[in-house]
Amino acid sequence: MNIFKIFVLFLLVCGCVEQQQTPAANVSEKEDAFFDGMELTSIKEQHNNAIKGTQFINKETYTLQVTGMVNRSLNLTYEELLALPVADRFVRMDCVEGWGFDARWTGVTLNSIFNDSGLKPGAKNVIFYCDDGYSTSLELDYLRGKDIMLAYRLNNVTLPSERGFPLQLVAEGRYGYKWAKWVTHIEVTDQPYEGFWESRGYSNIAIVRER
Ligand SMILES: Nc1nc2c(c(=O)[nH]1)N[C@H]1C(S)=C(S)[C@@H](COP(=O)(O)O)O[C@H]1N2
Ligand SMILES: [Mo]
Numbered sequence: 001m002n003i004f005k006i007f008v009l010f011l012l013v014c015g016c017v018e019q020q021q022t023p024a025a026n027v028s029e030k031e032d033a034f035f036d037g038m039e040l041t042s043i044k045e046q047h048n049n050a051i052k053g054t055q056f057i058n059k060e061t062y063t064l065q066v067t068g069m070v071n072r073s074l075n076l077t078y079e080e081l082l083a084l085p086v087a088d089r090f091v092r093m094d095c096v097e098g099w100g101f102d103a104r105w106t107g108v109t110l111n112s113i114f115n116d117s118g119l120k121p122g123a124k125n126v127i128f129y130c131d132d133g134y135s136t137s138l139e140l141d142y143l144r145g146k147d148i149m150l151a152y153r154l155n156n157v158t159l160p161s162e163r164g165f166p167l168q169l170v171a172e173g174r175y176g177y178k179w180a181k182w183v184t185h186i187e188v189t190d191q192p193y194e195g196f197w198e199s200r201g202y203s204n205i206a207i208v209r210e211r
Contacts, residue, residue, distance in 0.1 A: 029157040041101035054162040055182040068188035071118030087149040095176035107151035131182035136195035175206040
């Protein structure tokens with residue numbers, strides 16, 4: 001073996017050792033392209049919308065507050081939310097502006113949360129308050145009847161910050177402005193409530209019309 005070959009071998013060995021010692025880079029989660037036989041819109045092709053831009057919530061200190069007409073108020077940590085029964089569905093999101101996308105949503109249903117909190121008789125609406133000061137509300141009958149979820153995963157990756165981490169409401173059949181992001185507090189009430197866009201003239205029902 002000449003000195004050149006030995007040198008190349010030395011480099012190769014160093015390279016291998018170097019690779020083994022380098023800690024594995026943070027492998028980012030891989031997004032699903034299909035779910036339930038349905039094609040999904042990739043996250044980078046999905047639009048995104050927020051009144052004050054992205055909110056960055058720390059999952060170590062985050063809690064979801066559940067108050068109002070419940071038997072027990074709750075303060076659920078991110079870990080506690082993930083430990084509740086999992087809902088996993090294909091749902092289309094449509095904004096009133098005319099854009100929309102198809103996605104896989106994974107999360108916890110409001111029925112699971114209300115199982116823990118209980119509900120007082122006469123409760124009619126649920127208000128969703130968000131970290132950016134945004135809010136919206138939906139009828140309790142709709143949320144329970146359609147088994148609506150708060151999602152913590154989108155296309156099988158952790159919900160990105162710009163998309164509402166840790167939780168976005170998946171308001172199936174209702175327009176995007178009902179899909180509250182960065183939800184920090186839900187309040188059960190017997191009163192009507194108009195959220196951010198609703199108090200600026202948008203329908204409080206917000207049913208997506210057939211396309
Ligand atoms: N907290 C919060 N949630 C929000 C909004 C917002 O400004 N703040 N915008 C709403 C509107 S108008 C739409 S269309 C959807 C967009 O959701 P996306 O960014 O996940 O596509 O978020 C909804 N949820
Ligand atoms: Mo929207």
